[in-house]
Amino acid sequence: MDIMIEDLVEAARLEGGQLQMELQAVALSEYLPTYLTRNAGVLMLERIQLLTPIELTPVLVDDARLERILTNLLSNAQKYSAPDTPIDIRAVQTGMKVTISIHNQGKGIQPDELPHLFERFYRAKSSRQAEGAGLGLYITKLLVEAHGGHIHVESEVGKGSTFSFTLPVAS
Numbered sequence: 001m002d003i004m005i006e007d008l009v010e011a012a013r014l015e016g017g018q019l020q021m022e023l024q025a026v027a028l029s030e031y032l033p034t035y036l037t038r039n040a041g042v043l044m045l046e047r048i049q050l051l052t053p054i055e056l057t058p059v060l061v062d063d064a065r066l067e068r069i070l071t072n073l074l075s076n077a078q079k080y081s082a083p084d085t086p087i088d089i090r091a092v093q094t095g096m097k098v099t100i101s102i103h104n105q106g107k108g109i110q111p112d113e114l115p116h117l118f119e120r121f122y123r124a125k126s127s128r129q130a131e132g133a134g135l136g137l138y139i140t141k142l143l144v145e146a147h148g149g150h151i152h153v154e155s156e157v158g159k160g161s162t163f164s165f166t167l168p169v170a171s
Helices: 002-015 028-038 063-079 136-146
Strands: 024-026 048-051 059-061 087-094 097-104 151-156 160-168
Touching: 024 063, 028 048, 028 063, 028 087, 059 063, 059 160, 063 087, 063 097, 063 136, 063 160, 136 151, 136 160
Parallel strands: 048 087
Antiparallel strands: 024 059, 087 097, 097 160, 151 160
């Protein structure tokens, strides 16, 4: 119940433009391994493969909000894929943006559900048995957009899903 209340408060702040962002340059090649170690109690590290080049330009982020984005996406990747399958995290720089992708080999998402995944309170039909209020991906989208980025999903039923989001590089 506490998590649901926190999610509702966070969503209201984001929707109202009342979220205070503390932006700083963050080197993902250092941040991501540290993030994973710090969250070892929540994430199944043995499943996660970090595939990021060392030479990425730092991104401009609020590191607490980036942690929330990553935790939401990685928790979902774990929840909706078999426990013995890998979860890949990739980061690629294109121009003035870095794209971070999280791929799982889960059941995938029905094509008619894809456009609705980032809507408030939306829960995919295949995920109704899992806990949550349908705010995680909505909040994730708002947090990515608060950084000046975009988020999208690609999925194929029976093969898995890839959630990707962009972040601006620090100039």
